[in-house]
Amino acid sequence: METLLTVRELRKTYRRGGGVFSQGTGGARFTAVDNVSFSINRGETFAVVGESGCGKTTLARMLLRLIEPDGGEILFEGRNLLTLRGEALRSQRRQTQMVFQDPFASLNPRMRVSEIVAEPLAIHEPGLSETERLARTTAILGRVGLNEDAMRRYPHEFSGGQRQRIGIARALILQPKLIVADEPVSALDVSVGAQVLLLLQEL
Ligand SMILES: Nc1ncnc2c1ncn2[C@@H]1O[C@H](COP(=O)(O)OP(=O)(O)O)[C@@H](O)[C@H]1O
Ligand SMILES: [Mg+2]
Known part of the structure; x- marks a missing residue:
């Protein structure tokens, strides 16, 4: 089986309270996605299960780079997605x-x-x-x-x-x-x- 996607120790923190209205109200942050690692083979169906608020949407959006992670790696066909820029990013998208x-x-x-x-x-x-x-x-x-x-x-x-x-x-x-x-x-x-x-x- 060929690996399509590898996620290593992906992490995202948000400012506590969240949203634009709490900008600047101190630096308290919480971890929404905490060092998540997995890999998916070509053709495989992979499911993430968890209660509401556990970080599923945040994780999904990071895989598409709609949200920038604070740490970790996303490898797509072995290429590091997080360092792609310009045309390479466009064709990846x-x-x-x-x-x-x-x-x-x-x-x-x-x-x-x-x-x-x-x-x-x-x-x-x-x-x-x-x-x-x-x-x-x-x-x-x-x-x-x-x-x-x-x-x-x-x-x-x-x-x-x-x-x-x-x-x-x-x-x-x-x-x-x-x-x-x-x-x-x-x-x-x-x-x-x-x-x-x-x-x-x-x-
Ligand atoms: N933009 C944001 N700013 C601050 N907190 C957020 C933001 N988006 C999500 N959160 C918080 O991060 C946590 C994970 O949210 P989310 O990824 O939407 O979980 P799920 O999809 O599993 O319900 C929740 O506590 C949520 O309130
Ligand atoms: Mg969700």
Whole structure:
């Protein structure tokens, strides 16, 4: 088995009280992610389980460098993610995509489904023709079980489970090597959530 991701002694501290309103109220900090180490093989499904507030979201966001760690290493295919800059960072970013916890908050309500799903292509493959972009978008929506007429509709026209499928299509369209899903079904009913989990497993 080939290792895709190695995390070594990853650490993140926050200012106690948190948020912008407590900036400057002394230096008291607490540790949200405390020396976490693990590795994930290519093709493997890896789960992090823990009670609310134990640091799962912080950990997930550090893997995508949406939050900078205070210590530790993240190796992606052996390359140190935390020292990447510029073009190397840009091309790395497309390899890891995220599915967010809340399908109601994570999709832009003013964008059509076709635009939401194709947006990563517009960013990372700007040279793609309109026809190719449309073909890739239709294909990926098909894989998550949504048909072509979903394309010109808006997120509010869909159920929670369907919205999460849209979020998954968006995460998949660049064919990333790693998908980080942060409690992808906790905002959904149990049965709808089970369907989304089955879909993720199948992909
Ligand atoms: N930006 C932030 N500033 C300060 N504290 C934060 C911030 N984000 C999260 N925390 C705190 O860090 C801890 C871990 O949060 P989080 O990673 O969201 O946990 P989980 O996703 O497991 O519920 C919690 O105590 C949370 O209140
Ligand atoms: Mg969380």
